[in-house]
Structure formats: structure tokens, C-alpha cells
Amino acid sequence: MFIEPNLSGVRRGWIEVICGSMFSGKTEELIRRLKRARIANLKVEIFKPSIDVRYDPLNIVSHDEKAIPSTPIDNSQTILLLASDVDVVGIDEAQFFDDQLPEVCDQLARRGTRVIVAGLDMDFLGKPFGQIPYLLAKADYITKLHAICVKCGNIASYSYRKVPGANQVLLGEQESYEPRCRVCFHEKD
């Protein structure tokens, strides 16, 4: 389990990335960390890409129905404007953001903000997704989570797309995707 660094003393910013396949618990873990920051009386702002309307247009919602209010935004630079006096910034579905996101997170951390980013490290083809690889390079702390492979019960790192569609972006849940281990992912059936 992730343990927050000592929060006392001089305020220092840093970047945490929570990555993994679909259903691995990224959103649950993001919500857990943000709720703990609120319990510590820290000022928290939470963002998600406005295209992510899957469970709710405003809230961040996990597959297990855990939820926390968020601000949907189109452009990662907006975070710099809306989080000017904030202790902790949470960002979900980061793979959908534009290529300025790593620099935005870096600027926030240099200002003294704790930045917690959650997102898919790989797309349905097993290729790096959006800005997540660059965020992983800049991160101070990385948590890679795993789901359970629906075919064999082993640890799943891949998100298998069950429906037709070649576009990288295709919103969906259980009806469109299932978590699979490396072996079952490459079986393609």
C-alpha cells in the first residue's frame, strides 16, 4: 500500500502516478489517497477529461461505484489556473489528456503541489497510451496495479477490447473490455 511521505516541514511538491489495466483499481486508489488528503485538512482539487462521461459527467466513479466530485476539463493547462492555491491535485483518466499534461504536472510539483495522476499505461493493442509513459518518466512515485485475468485468474496487465473498433479512444466498461494476463491477451479469442 502506498504510504504518503512525511507531510510536515517545508512544503514540497511531487508527482505520483497510479497506472495499470482497466479494472485494476486505479480510480479506487486515487479516491483513497484524495480522501486521506482531505482528512488531513489539505486543500484538494480533482480533474478529469470532459470526454470521460462513462459513469457520470461530473463525478469520478470507480467500477465498484466509489465516487468523488471532480471538475471536467478539456485542456490540461486549465489545471494550472484552477489549482493555483491547492495542496493536492488529483487527475483521473490521464491517458486522454493532451501532450502538455506532463509539463503541467511538473509545474504544479515545482510550486509545491502534490500531484496524483491515474491512467491506463497501455491501450487495447498493448501500446503505451497517451502521455502516461512521459508521466511515468517524470514521476517521483509509481504504483502499478493489476486486475485479475477473466480467462485464467492470473494477474492482468492488459485491457482486451471485446468489440470491433480500431480507434485508440473508445469509452466503455465490462461490455467492451476485459482485463487479461499477457498470455490470454495474445490469444485473441
Ligand SMILES: Nc1ncnc2c1ncn2[C@@H]1O[C@H](COP(=O)(O)OP(=O)(O)O)[C@@H](O)[C@H]1O
Ligand atoms: N477482473 C477484475 N479484476 C479486478 N477487479 C475487478 C475485475 N472486474 C471487476 N472488478 C472491480 O473493479 C474494481 C476496480 O475498479 P476501478 O478502481 O474503477 O479500476 P480502474 O480505475 O483501474 O479501471 C475492483 O475493486 C473490483 O470490484
Ligand SMILES: Cc1cn([C@H]2C[C@H](O)[C@@H](COP(=O)(O)O)O2)c(=O)[nH]c1=O
Ligand atoms: C484499453 C482502452 C480503454 N479505453 C477507455 C475505456 C474506458 O472508458 C477508459 C479506461 O477506464 P478505466 O478507469 O481504466 O477502467 O478508457 C480506450 O479509450 N481505449 C483503450 O484502448
Ligand SMILES: [Zn+2]
Ligand atoms: Zn490469463
